[in-house]
Amino acid sequence: MDDYENIDALIEAFQQFSRLNWRRNSISSLKPSELRMLVSIRQGNEREGRKGQTVSDLSKQLKVTSPTVTQMVNSLISQGYAIRTTDAQDRRISEITLTDRGERLAELVTVRTHETFKGMIDYLGKEPSDTLRQLLNGVYEYFEQLNNRQDEF
Template identity: 60%
Template sequence: MNEDRYDNVDGLMGAFQQFSRLNWQKTTMFGLKPSEIRVLITIRMSKKRTGKDTLTVSEVSRLLRVTSPTITQMVNSLLSQGFVVRTSDTQDRRISVIQLTEKGELFADKAVARIRDTFKGMIDYLGEEKSEQLIELLNGVHAYFEQLNEQPDSL
């Protein structure tokens, strides 16, 4: 087998490690943690897509691929800061639903705009052609890691 094709493995590993050291997704915005921002954006985008004002904790959990207790913690924090309200579902009182307050909607819109501006800057920096290539490559990387995650662990 030709091992020359793996000459770039260290370079590829190094490129991925650079992203973890950058903490580009870990910066706070307006005093909120990135995970809290993702919850707000998820609720906001769901409303724009479906027209539905509310989501349950389990729906947010499924959309973000995070456990429900983790989402509950974030929702409690957002609740105390006035970004969301929690109410009982109109159909089933045992289920609680989360809804953005006006403050939460404004914040989510600002966060989305800021994130979009960041990626617009990346397109300006790389150019359209390289940006398209990057999208294609990253989608391929994602598909590869999804396949790896589906394989059972072996020793």
């Protein structure tokens, strides 16, 4: 049996997700990336017990560049979802915190995301869902290694 006989079907399975629009946003006018940023600020604060996150913290957490984070944060600030405060001891450091409005939206996004994935687990079953998680983590590791090798050239 050819190990690669289903390669086209596997490619098609991945391409389906880009066409599905499964993350469509009916919650707010924010882009999906901005919603992820709101949730990341909130999660970082909860995880680290801090009031705010730095651009560097968010960049590491989301695995995107600092200029990308800055652009999204500026958009969230201009729309009233976040604020930037300067550290009293070191004015070079600024922290991003959520406004009440941002906190409410981040909570709503978190709840809806959990509901969506609970529904998927109910639909697939626990064991297939666990297998899917393991497989997706393996796929991610594969592509990470592939990207790292390409960076070497």
